[in-house]
Amino acid sequence: MGKTIAEKILSRKSGQDAYAHDLVVASVDFVMGQDGTAPLAIRVFEEMGGERVFDPARAAFVIDHSAPSPLEGVSALHHLMREFARKQGMILYDVGEGVCHQLLPEKGHVGPGSLVIGADSHTCTYGALNAFATGVGSTDLAAALVSGKMWFRVPETIKFICHGRLPPGVYAKDLILYLIGQVTADGATYMAAEYTGEAIQALSVEARFTIANMAIEMGAKAGLMEADEKVRVWVREHGKEDFEEAKADPDAVYARVLEYDVSRLEPQVARPHRVDNVAPVSEVAGTPIQQAVLGTCTNGRLEDLRIAARILKGRKVHPGVRLIVAPASRRVFLEAMEEGVMQDLVRAGAAVVTPGCGPCVGTHNGIPADGENVISTANRNFKGRMANNKAFIYLASPATVAASALAGEIADPREFLSKEVSGCGTAG
Amino acid sequence: MELRGRAHRFGDDINTDYIISGKYKFKTLDMKELARHVMEDLDPDFARKVQPGDFVVAGRNFGCGSSREQAPLALLHAGVGAVLASSFARIFYRNAINTGLPVVECDTSRIDGGDELIVDLEKGVIKNLTKQEEIPIKPLPPFMLKVLADGGLVPHFRKYGTFNLD
Numbered sequence: 280m281g282k283t284i285a286e287k288i289l290s291r292k293s294g295q296d297a298y299a300h301d302l303v304v305a306s307v308d309f310v311m312g313q314d315g316t317a318p319l320a321i322r323v324f325e326e327m328g329g330e331r332v333f334d335p336a337r338a339a340f341v342i343d344h345s346a347p348s349p350l351e352g353v354s355a356l357h358h359l360m361r362e363f364a365r366k367q368g369m370i371l372y373d374v375g376e377g378v379c380h381q382l383l384p385e386k387g388h389v390g391p392g393s394l395v396i397g398a399d400s401h402t403c404t405y406g407a408l409n410a411f412a413t414g415v416g417s418t419d420l421a422a423a424l425v426s427g428k429m430w431f432r433v434p435e436t437i438k439f440i441c442h443g444r445l446p447p448g449v450y451a452k453d454l455i456l457y458l459i460g461q462v463t464a465d466g467a468t469y470m471a472a473e474y475t476g477e478a479i480q481a482l483s484v485e486a487r488f489t490i491a492n493m494a495i496e497m498g499a500k501a502g503l504m505e506a507d508e509k510v511r512v513w514v515r516e517h518g519k520e521d522f523e524e525a526k527a528d529p530d531a532v533y534a535r536v537l538e539y540d541v542s543r544l545e546p547q548v549a550r551p552h553r554v555d556n557v558a559p560v561s562e563v564a565g566t567p568i569q570q571a572v573l574g575t576c577t578n579g580r581l582e583d584l585r586i587a588a589r590i591l592k593g594r595k596v597h598p599g600v601r602l603i604v605a606p607a608s609r610r611v612f613l614e615a616m617e618e619g620v621m622q623d624l625v626r627a628g629a630a631v632v633t634p635g636c637g638p639c640v641g642t643h644n645g646i647p648a649d650g651e652n653v654i655s656t657a658n659r660n661f662k663g664r665m666a667n668n669k670a671f672i673y674l675a676s677p678a679t680v681a682a683s684a685l686a687g688e689i690a691d692p693r694e695f696l697s698k699e700v701s702g703c704g705t706a707g
Numbered sequence: 708m709e710l711r712g713r714a715h716r717f718g719d720d721i722n723t724d725y726i727i728s729g730k731y732k733f734k735t736l737d738m739k740e741l742a743r744h745v746m747e748d749l750d751p752d753f754a755r756k757v758q759p760g761d762f763v764v765a766g767r768n769f770g771c772g773s774s775r776e777q778a779p780l781a782l783l784h785a786g787v788g789a790v791l792a793s794s795f796a797r798i799f800y801r802n803a804i805n806t807g808l809p810v811v812e813c814d815t816s817r818i819d820g821g822d823e824l825i826v827d828l829e830k831g832v833i834k835n836l837t838k839q840e841e842i843p844i845k846p847l848p849p850f851m852l853k854v855l856a857d858g859g860l861v862p863h864f865r866k867y868g869t870f871n872l873d
Contacts, residue, residue, distance in 0.1 A: 302848060302850055302872060304869075304870050304872060314733070315729075315732065315733055315773070315775055316774060316775055316776075318736055319736060319776065319777070319780075322736060323861060326861045327860075327861050327864045327865065328864070328865060344733065345733050350734050352733075352734030352735050353733055353734050356733075356734070356736070397774075398774055399773075399774055400772065400773050400774040400798055402774075414774040414798050415774060415798065415801065415802075416774050416775065416776035416779075416798060416801065416802035416805060416806075417775075417776050417802075418776060418802065418805035418806060418859070418860045418861065419801065419802075419805060419860070422805075422860055422864060422870075425864070426869055426870075428869070428870065430850070430870045430872070432848070464720060464768060464771060465720075465767055465768035465771065465794060465796070468768065468794060468795075468796065468797060469797050495798075498768065498771065498796060498797065500797055553720065640729055640733075641728075641729045641730060642729065642730070642733050659772065661722045661724050661725070661772060662724075662725070662748065663724050663725070663728055663729075663748050664724060664729070666728070666729060666730045668728075668748050
C-alpha cells in the first residue's frame with residue numbers, strides 16, 4: 280500500500296512499516312526548545328533522571344520569545360537555559376540571533392526527510408523543506424533530550440492541491456489564510472497537511488515556509504511539501520548536504536483531497552479573534568489601524584521585508600500608525616541592511632526591534648492599548664495574544680500590512696503596487 | 708480511575724492563551740502562581756471558584772494554540788480533575804497526558820455548568836448525577852491510558868527508562 284510523506288518519514292525513523300493511526304517510537308534528527316518552553320523542559324529533564332543530552336550536536340535552545348529580557352523573572356529563565364546548554368555542550372542561539380523557526384533551517388539543522396520536534400507549536404514550518412516537523416510541549420522535549428526518541432501516532436493526511444498561479448499582489452500568506460478559512464481552525468486536527476500543485480511549485484522556498492508555518496492553525500500536526508530543485512539548492516546553500524527526500528506514493532491514501540484554483544484569489548485578511556475568520560481584503564478595507572507589525576516566524580524573512588519595502592519606499596507611514604519591524608534573524612537583518620531594504624523601511628517610519636519573536640507573542644516590544652486595532656504578518660489573532668485582551672488583531676501578508684501602515688486603515692496592497700513591481704506576486 | 712466533581716462550562720476553541728495568558732507563563736516556573744490566573748480572561752473568578760476535582764467542560768478544539776504545557780499544568784495546579792471536550796487540539800491533548808491531566812473526548816452538549824459528574828475512565832463512561840444521564844467516552848489508546856495511570860510521562864520514564872508501548 281502506498282504511503283504519504285508523513286507515513287514515509289515516520290516509517291524510516293521508527294524502523295516500522297507504519298501507516299496512519301499506528302503508534303510508533305521514532306528517532307528524531309533534531310530537537311529544539313525556546314525560552315517559553317525550555318526552562319520547564321530542563322526541570323522535567325532532571326525529574327526524569329536525565330544526565331546527558333542524547334546528542335548535544337542535534338539539540339538547540341533558542342532565546343527568541345522574550346529577547347532581550349524585559350523582566351527579572353525572564354532573565355532568570357534565560358540564565359537557566361544558558362547554564363544548561365553550556366553544561367551539556369548543546370547549541371544555544373542567544374538574544375539577537377533570531378526566531379527559532381528561521382534559525383533551524385538557516386543554520387542547516389533541517390533538510391528533506393528530517394524528523395524534527397520543537398517545543399513550539401509552529402515547528403511545522405520546516406515541512407516546507409520536506410521535513411516531518413511538529414510542535415510538542417516541555418515534557419516531550421525533555422523525553423527527547425534524554426532518549427533521542429519520541430512517540431508518535433502516525434497522522435492521516437489531508438492533501439491540498441493548489442492549481443493556477445497567484446495573481447500579482449497576492450502572496451503565500453493570502454493563500455494559507457484562504458485555505459485555513461476554507462477548512463477552519465480544527466479542520467485538520469490530528470492530521471498532516473500536504474500541499475501540492477502548480478501554485479505551490481511556483482513559490483520560492485521562503486514563501487513555502489509561510490504556508491507550512493500555519494498548518495497548526497488548522498489543527499495539523501505537520502505541514503508537508505515535496506522537495507524540488509529549489510529546496511535542494513536552498514538547503515545546500517544553508518549547509519545541509521546529507522538528506523533523504525520523502526515523496527508521497529501515487530497510491531497513497533488520504534483522509535481528504537481538496538482542490539482549489541487560486542488564480543483569481545484576492546488578498547486575504549483574518550479578522551479578530553480567530554485565524555479562520557478570513558475575508559477578502561475588499562470586505563475589511565477601511566478599518567482604522569493603530570499598529571502594524573512586520574516580521575515573525577510566518578513573514579519575517581528577507582523576501583517579506585522586500586515586499587513591504589517595495590510599497591513603503593519613498594513614502595511615509597500614516598501619522599496615526601506605529602510600524603514595528605522584527606527581522607526573523609540576524610542574517611535576514613544584515614542582508615536587508617546590505618541591500619537597502621532596511622533603510623527604506625526605517626525612512627518610511629518603521630521602528631525596528633531585535634531579530635526574534637518581537638511583539639507577536641505579547642511579552643514586550645509593542646503591546647497594543649485597549650481598543651486598538653493591529654494588522655500583523657503573524658500567525659495568530661487570538662484575543663489577548665499580544666498581551667491585551669481588549670485589542671483587535673488582523674492578520675495579512677507583508678504587502679497588505681505595508682499598504683495599511685501607509686493608509687492608516689486596512690488597505691488593498693494592489694493599489695500601492697506600481698505596474699513594474701506587480702510581477703513579484705508569484706515570488707511571494 | 709473514577710473522578711467526581713462539578714462541571715465548569717466553557718465554549719468552543721478555548722486556546723492556550725485563554726487557559727493561561729502568555730504574559731504570565733514566560734516569567735516563572737511557579738505553577739501555583741500560574742494557577743491563580745487560570746482561565747481569567749474568560750472567567751476572572753474561576754481560580755477562586757474551582758474545587759479540587761472539578762471538571763472543565765468545553766466544546767470543540769479545546770487547547771488550540773501554543774505548545775506551552777503551562778496550560779495543562781495551570782489547570783492541574785488549580786485543582787481541575789479532568790477536561791471534558793467534544794474535541795481537543797493535538798499538542799494540548801499530548802501535553803495533558805504527559806503531565807497527568809485526564810482529557811476526555813465525549814459529547815459535552817448536554818452538560819451544563821454546576822452539573823455533578825462521575826467520570827469513569829476505565830469503563831469509558833460519564834454519569835451526570837444532576838441530569839440522571841450517562842455519556843460514553845471515546846476510548847484512549849492503551850499507551851496513553853498507561854502514561855496517565857502512571858501519573859504522566861515523568862513517572863512513566865522513571866518506571867521504564869523509556870517509552871513503553873507494550
